[in-house]
Amino acid sequence: MLKIEHIGIAVNDLDAANDLYKKLLGTEHYKEEVVEIEGVTTSFFKVGDSKIELLKATTANSPIAKFIENKGEGMHHIAFEVEDIYAEMERLKEQGFVMTKDTPSKGADNKLVCFVHPKSANGVLIELCQEI
Ligand code: ZN
Numbered sequence: 662m663l664k665i666e667h668i669g670i671a672v673n674d675l676d677a678a679n680d681l682y683k684k685l686l687g688t689e690h691y692k693e694e695v696v697e698i699e700g701v702t703t704s705f706f707k708v709g710d711s712k713i714e715l716l717k718a719t720t721a722n723s724p725i726a727k728f729i730e731n732k733g734e735g736m737h738h739i740a741f742e743v744e745d746i747y748a749e750m751e752r753l754k755e756q757g758f759v760m761t762k763d764t765p766s767k768g769a770d771n772k773l774v775c776f777v778h779p780k781s782a783n784g785v786l787i788e789l790c791q792e793i
Contacts, residue, residue: 662749666742666790667705667712671725672734675704675717682706682713690715694769701725703769714740714769738776740788746773749789753777767793 672678679690683706690704700723704715716737718726728737743749746765754760759778768774768790777787 662789663742663744665711666740667714668736669714669716669738669740669786669788670735671716671728671737673717673729675702675715678715678717679704682715686713692770695719696769698766699724699768701769705770712770738786738788740774740790743789743791746775746789746791750775753789758782765789765791 670678675693682704683689686706686708688706690706693702693704695702697719700718700720702717702719704717706713706715716725718724718729720726725737750760750765759781761776761778765773765775768788770790771793772790773793774788774790777789779786
């Protein structure tokens with residue numbers, strides 16, 4: 662694992678959250694991107710070497726919609742940047758972690774991503790991401 666690449670935050674209203682994080686961080690988001698396969702619109706802010714990723718559901722059955730339904734808005738995941746996502750997935754599986762999928766998929770911000778199930782990581786959804 663190289664560093665904390667970003668922290669994902671689930672929000673109901675992306676425009677309002679963009680305004681709030683602009684005030685909080687003192688900088689504009691640098692991009693918004695829809696990830697169709699995950700049912701989310703994302704918005705990214707740079708904070709030094711790391712990022713904040715705001716996530717808004719695009720459909721009622723999006724994982725983000727379900728997350729907010731169950732837990733309300735808030736921190737959704739921590740993403741670690743890795744050098745070799747396939748090798749890290751194998752390493753984590755050997756350590757007993759449960760991955761949500763067997764293969765990485767294309768996520769936002771030009772990344773290959775996969776997730777460790779929160780049940781195997783103290784209730785925290787862990788994302789691994791690798792620059793494509
Ligand atoms: Zn993420």
